[in-house]
Amino acid sequence: MIPPVDLSLQHAEVAAEVAAGWDVVFSKTAFVGGPQVAEFEQEYATFSNVAHCVGVANGTDALELALRAVGVGQGDECILPTNSFIATAEAVARAGATPMFVDCDPDSFLIDTKAALAAITSRTKAVLPVHLYGQLAPVEELRDQGIAIVEDAAQSQGATRNGLNFVGDIAATSFYPGKNLGAYGDAGAVTTNDSALAEKVRLLSQHGSAEKYVHSALGFNSRLDTLQAVVLQAKLRRLAVWNAQRAAAADYYSTLLSGVAGVRLPQVLPGNSHVWHLYVIRVPERNRVHDEMRANGVGAAIHYPTPIHKTEPFATGETFPNAELLAGEILSLPIFPGITRAQQERVAEVLIGALA
Numbered sequence: 230m231i232p233p234v235d236l237s238l239q240h241a242e243v244a245a246e247v248a249a250g251w252d253v254v255f256s257k258t259a260f261v262g263g264p265q266v267a268e269f270e271q272e273y274a275t276f277s278n279v280a281h282c283v284g285v286a287n288g289t290d291a292l293e294l295a296l297r298a299v300g301v302g303q304g305d306e307c308i309l310p311t312n313s314f315i316a317t318a319e320a321v322a323r324a325g326a327t328p329m330f331v332d333c334d335p336d337s338f339l340i341d342t343k344a345a346l347a348a349i350t351s352r353t354k355a356v357l358p359v360h361l362y363g364q365l366a367p368v369e370e371l372r373d374q375g376i377a378i379v380e381d382a383a384q385s386q387g388a389t390r391n392g393l394n395f396v397g398d399i400a401a402t403s404f405y406p407g408k409n410l411g412a413y414g415d416a417g418a419v420t421t422n423d424s425a426l427a428e429k430v431r432l433l434s435q436h437g438s439a440e441k442y443v444h445s446a447l448g449f450n451s452r453l454d455t456l457q458a459v460v461l462q463a464k465l466r467r468l469a470v471w472n473a474q475r476a477a478a479a480d481y482y483s484t485l486l487s488g489v490a491g492v493r494l495p496q497v498l499p500g501n502s503h504v505w506h507l508y509v510i511r512v513p514e515r516n517r518v519h520d521e522m523r524a525n526g527v528g529a530a531i532h533y534p535t536p537i538h539k540t541e542p543f544a545t546g547e548t549f550p551n552a553e554l555l556a557g558e559i560l561s562l563p564i565f566p567g568i569t570r571a572q573q574e575r576v577a578e579v580l581i582g583a584l585a
């Protein structure tokens with residue numbers, strides 16, 4: 230069986246370092262807010278070429294805290310693409326605002342920026358471009374509208390656009406285990422160049438308190454766990470290499486599959502350096518092809534089978550033709566650092582067999 234993601238290879242590389250780092254935490258018993266958290270925050274900020282990083286409990290909290298930090302609340306509208314993981318919309322709703330869905334570009338799968346601009350109303354407080362599958366959305370097209378740009382960077386750790394990692398006001402990322410930078414449990418972070426926004430996120434994430442037992446805002450308990458910070462420090466040191474391995478694997482798929490009838494390969498926007506969180510192709514009869522691949526030992530996956538505006542909690546009755554079309558055609562091929570050429574050749578062979 231070739232799995233969609235194999236985390237055991239990454240674990241083998243960092244296991245000794247993580248065990249040693251965890252021993253230090255155990256011996257000091259500083260399980261919350263140990264020095265490793267601040268170290269990792271600094272290291273991730275440096276890696277992302279951004280001034281501030283605040284570690285939090287998971288990516289969904291990171292999005293909600295980023296939204297609240299820019300002032301999103303009751304009665305506001307936030308614009309987001311419907312073809313994302315549901316967490317993007319959950320964060321908006323949890324902040325008290327209304328998610329306003331827009332369609333995606335059919336080639337890049339990224340937010341349709343023209344539709345997003347057209348969706349702005351007097352109530353719009355923020356837009357959430359999602360850097361889906363590992364490439365940055367054309368965020369520059371959304372600037373200067375008097376609304377905040379809150380990036381969903383859960384899938385784009387290390388990605389750049391026109392040489393920049395960071396293009397909006399504030400970004401939220403997730404260190405869910407399967408992400409490019411994955412913890413050994415839930416974790417996330419908010420990044421920004423704005424020190425006031427960073428302070429706001431930090432305040433909200435620890436019970437609205439900058440000073441122990443002084444609470445100046447209604448906050449949350451959403452901290453980055455010290456044990457997870459140790460894992461993330463060890464993995465971050467290798468992330469550039471791992472992202473390069475993903476890019477090499479993506480290139481090889483594109484070589485193996487170019488010219489195969491029926492297969493549409495992923496498109497990279499000009500100016501983008503893609504980190505290939507997922508390698509997503511389009512195929513006809515996707516469900517049948519997917520089933521047949523699984524039956525032949527290839528664990529392809531679908532990200533995501535249902536656009537958010539068609540899920541029960543967010544059903545709006547609207548129609549978004551590109552997102553709905555894509556949801557029926559997309560197929561994520563196995564990709565992870567350490568995937569072998571032989572595994573990729575087998576994936577291509579089984580896929581081509583299933584298409585015939």
Ligand SMILES: *Cc1c(COP(=O)(O)O)cnc(C)c1O
Pocket residue numbers: 287288289290313314316317359381383384402403404405415416417
């Ligand atoms: C993973 C993910 C999230 C949520 O992150 P969690 O850490 O699971 O809460 C949000 N948005 C996108 C696009 C994601 O892929």
